[in-house]
Amino acid sequence: xxxxxxxxxxxxxxxxxxxxxxxxxxxxxxxxxxxxxxxxxxxxxxxxxxxxxxxxxxxxxxxxxxxxxxxxxxxxxxxxxxxxxxxxxxxxxxxxxxxxxxxxxxxxxxxxxxxxxxxxxxxxxxxxxxxxxxxxxxxxxxxxxxxxxxxxxxxxxxxxxxxxxxxxxxxxxxxxxxxxxxxxxxxxxxxxxxxxxxxxxxxxxxxxxxxxxxxxxxxxxxxxxxxxxxxxxxxxxxxxxxxxxxxxxxxxxxxxxxxxxxxxxxxxxxxxxxx
Numbered sequence: 219x220x221x222x223x224x225x226x227x228x229x230x231x232x233x234x235x236x237x238x239x240x241x242x243x244x245x246x247x248x249x250x251x252x253x254x255x256x257x258x259x260x261x262x263x264x265x266x267x268x269x270x271x272x273x274x275x276x277x278x279x280x281x282x283x284x285x286x287x288x289x290x291x292x293x294x295x296x297x298x299x300x301x302x303x304x305x306x307x308x309x310x311x312x313x314x315x316x317x318x319x320x321x322x323x324x325x326x327x328x329x330x331x332x333x334x335x336x337x338x339x340x341x342x343x344x345x346x347x348x349x350x351x352x353x354x355x356x357x358x359x360x361x362x363x364x365x366x367x368x369x370x371x372x373x374x375x376x377x378x379x380x381x382x383x384x385x386x387x388x389x390x391x392x393x394x395x396x397x398x399x400x401x402x403x404x405x406x407x408x409x410x411x412x413x414x415x416x417x418x419x420x421x422x423x424x425x426x427x428x429x430x431x432x433x434x435x436x437x438x439x440x441x442x443x444x445x446x447x448x449x450x451x452x453x454x455x456x457x458x459x460x461x462x463x464x465x466x467x468x469x470x471x472x473x474x475x476x477x478x479x480x481x482x483x484x485x486x487x488x489x490x491x492x493x
Contacts, residue, residue: 230336231326234306237313238322267297268337270330271304278309285311297321301337303330349395349458355388355405355432356380358481362432364393364405364462365477367440372470374415376440379474381427388432390415390425395434395457403460406431435484437464438477 227233277285289311292300300316302308302325308316316323326333342348354365354377365373374390381387389407398404407413407429415425437455450466463484467476 227340230340231324231333232328232336234325234327235308236322236324237308238316238320266299266301267292267295268301268303268330268334274302274305274309277311282311289315292321293319299323301326301333303328303333343458347396347458350408351393351395351457352391353393354390355393355407355434356477357386357388357430357432358478359385359485360433361436361481361484362388362405362434363477363481364434364437365440366437370418371440372473373440374417376470376473376477378415378417378425380477381425383474383478385478386430386432387415387425387428388430390428397458397460403434403457403462404431405434434460434462436480437462438480439464439466440470440473441466441468 277288292315298319298321300312300321300323302312302323304327305325306327308323308325312323315321328336339350342350351364351366353367354373356363356365356377358380365376367373377387377390389405390411392408392411393405394408395403395405413424413429414422415428416422434457437457439452450468452464452466454461455464456462465480467473469476
C-alpha cells in the first residue's frame, strides 16, 4: 500500500488541502496515511471520520468553547484521521489540532455523500481488488462480454435477447469485477442485485438464470455515434490490470447476433487473453 501515491486519488477525492503527519504543501505522497484512513473506514473503525459541511459551518459560527468541546469528543473517540467535505481549506482550529495531536486531515470539494461513495470505490479497487461499472455482462459459450453504453442504449434488451438464444446473462445494470486466483478478470452482479434486471416500461424483475460469475474477455459499447455497421474495434481498455479488446456496436437491429458472432471470433482466437 505504501507505494500507491495519494496524487492518484487527488482528483477522484477532490482533495484541496491536507494537514498532519507527512503532509506537505503539494500532497503527493501520503499514500500510507490515506490508505490507512480508507482501511479504517472499510472496517468501520471509529478512528476515521468524515465531517460534513453543515457541521463545519456550525463550528465556524460557534464560539471557542463549542469548538473545544468538539475537539474533546474527537479525543475521547481517539479520532486520528479526518476528511472534511465541501471545503477548500482546513479551519485554523483543526490545523492546530492536527499538529498537536498528530491527526491526519484532508479537505475535499465534494459533499459527504459523493466523498463517501468515492472512498468506497477506492476501497474496493485498491484494498479489495474490486471495481464496479454500469453495464451488462453476458457469457456466450464461455466468452464473457461486458456491454457498456449510455442509459437507454439497449444493454439490458441486448443481454436478455442473448439469454433468450440459450446463452447466459450474468449481470444487469451493475457489474462487479475482480481478478481471480489465476489472475483472470471476472465479473458478477453485486449481491444486492443478483438475479435482477431492470426492464424498460416494466421495472425491476427477477430473471431466471441470471447470475453466477464469468470471465471477461472483451468490452462492447452500444452507441449511435458512428455510421451504422457491425462491431468496430477501438483498441484496448485496461480494467484492474487486465488488457481487454474493445469494440463499438452501432447497428442495433441485430445487436445480439453481432455480439454472438464476436464471441465466436474471440473463442477461435482463445479469448485474446493477454494480447
